[in-house]
Amino acid sequence: MLVRLPGVYPAQYDSWALVEALKQETLGPDSRVLDLCAGTGVLSVCAAKQGAGRVTAVDVSRRAFATTWINTRPHRRSVRVVRGDLTEPVRSERFDLVVSNPPYVPAENDRVPVSGIARSWDAGKDGRAVLDRICLQVPDVLKAGGVLLLVQSTLSGIEKSGAMLEEQGLRVDVVSRVDVPFGPVLAARRDMLTQRGVIAMGQRSEELVVLRAVK
Numbered sequence: 001m002l003v004r005l006p007g008v009y010p011a012q013y014d015s016w017a018l019v020e021a022l023k024q025e026t027l028g029p030d031s032r033v034l035d036l037c038a039g040t041g042v043l044s045v046c047a048a049k050q051g052a053g054r055v056t057a058v059d060v061s062r063r064a065f066a067t068t069w070i071n072t073r074p075h076r077r078s079v080r081v082v083r084g085d086l087t088e089p090v091r092s093e094r095f096d097l098v099v100s101n102p103p104y105v106p107a108e109n110d111r112v113p114v115s116g117i118a119r120s121w122d123a124g125k126d127g128r129a130v131l132d133r134i135c136l137q138v139p140d141v142l143k144a145g146g147v148l149l150l151v152q153s154t155l156s157g158i159e160k161s162g163a164m165l166e167e168q169g170l171r172v173d174v175v176s177r178v179d180v181p182f183g184p185v186l187a188a189r190r191d192m193l194t195q196r197g198v199i200a201m202g203q204r205s206e207e208l209v210v211l212r213a214v215k
């Protein structure tokens with residue numbers, strides 16, 4: 001059971017897809033894990049329970065930072081919680097595994113929110129404002145042989161994420177796909193996304209994909 005302060009993203013389909021992928025990884029006392037965009041800290045808790053010796057959770061939101069801090073207290077010997085922008089606070093460190101469930105929902109415009117719960121999902125018109133930065137930054141903080149597990153929607157360009165990571169020498173596979181009904185945010189954007197040609201007329205679900213990229 002996770003605590004969640006108001007304004008923090010509740011763990012849901014995308015979080016669980018990543019939890020399942022994380023459970024397939026082998027972690028031990030020497031494993032260094034980075035949870036980028038931690039939210040409630042659900043993935044940090046999962047990594048700690050799986051035996052990772054050193055987990056770092058990063059989120060830009062004060063409320064998410066506090067929520068992750070509370071939820072990871074039982075694992076405080078192995079989890080460190082940091083507030084900051086993506087890999088900026090850990091750029092001199094190297095990790096065996098990076099897990100990330102970033103904002104990836106196509107928004108009305110390219111202004112990325114700087115506060116409020118919409119910061120958890122809004123990611124510019126193409127949904128890639130944070131994804132592009134992750135695909136550029138994460139290879140630099142992975143050890144050789146390190147793994148990135150990244151969840152996103154097919155509405156925000158799986159091929160582009162794969163191509164960006166491969167360009168930097170990573171080997172990329174899709175390890176899971178799940179079709180989920182539109183939540184309230186996408187349901188409210190159906191007309192806009194249909195007009196842009198991002199979804200088909202009458203479409204009511206999106207596909208979530210977990211990418212696994214190895215350096």
Ligand SMILES: C[S@@+](CC[C@H](N)C(=O)[O-])C[C@H]1O[C@@H](n2cnc3c(N)ncnc32)[C@H](O)[C@@H]1O
Nearest residue numbers: 009011015037038039059060061085086101120
């Ligand atoms: C979709 S939620 C994921 C939360 C959690 N990992 C999960 O799977 O349930 C995305 C999170 O990214 C955080 N975030 C957005 N932009 C960020 C940035 N530039 N750097 C770090 N965290 C960011 C938000 O505050 C939010 O908590």
